[in-house]
Amino acid sequence: MPGRVRRGQGAEQCDVTILRSMPGTGRIVIATLLAEAWQPLHRRDYHALRSLAGVAPVTLRSGKRCLVVRRYACNRRLANALYHWxxxxxxxxxxxxxxxxxxxxxxxxxxxxxxxxxxxxxAVACTLLHRQTLFEPSHASAPAAA
Known part of the structure; x- marks a missing residue:
């Protein structure tokens, strides 16, 4: 398969290759992801990554009221990197x-x-890392066209 990552590479090199194939990533974003969130990335833990990066919303409930707000308890460097990504x-x-x-x-x-x-x-990055495949932009637009 052309989208598969070579087996001779180390796990970290494979992760970098896969992340580099995604749109919007650069050296600084990838370096921040690998430095600040290496454990959830290694485990391919999407829920931990989104909480750590601050993209998971927080639901505040009290009696009759339900309010969804931004998560402020997060890693600011990682949140900044994801914002730019x-x-x-x-x-x-x-x-x-x-x-x-x-x-x-x-x-x-x-x-x-x-x-x-x-x-x-x-979510896409965790799926690609789990499957050890590279990002293909044509794959994302194929179901939408059908």
């Missing part, structure tokens, strides 16, 4: 751009829309 991906990738524009049209703020895009990018 989502920002660049929404500028350069058509799928991320469509998601960002749809969220903005529904009335979400710029930051909320980028956190949602970052959440989706983390």
């Amino acid at each position: 989502a920002r660049v991906a929404s500028q350069r990738d058509a799928s991320c751009r469509r998601r960002y524009v749809a969220l903005r049209q529904r009335g979400h703020s710029h930051g909320r829309a980028l956190r949602t895009v970052a959440d989706r990018l983390l």
Whole structure:
């Protein structure tokens, strides 16, 4: 398969190769991901990654009231890296751009829309890391066309 990662590489090299194939990633974003969240990345733990990065929302419930707010208890360096990852991906990738524009049209703020895009990018990254395959942009747009 052309999208598979070579077996001769170490686990960390495979992870870097897979993350480099994703839209919007660069050296600083990947270095921050690997430095600040190496344990959840190694375990491919999507829920821990999204909580650590601050893209998972917090639900506050009290009697009749239910409020969903941004998670402030997070790793700020990782949250900053994911913000820039989502920002660049929404500028350069058509799928991320469509998601960002749809969220903005529904009335979400710029930051909320980028956190949602970052959440989706983390889910895709964990799936790719688990399967040890590279990102293929044509694969993401194929189900939408059908």
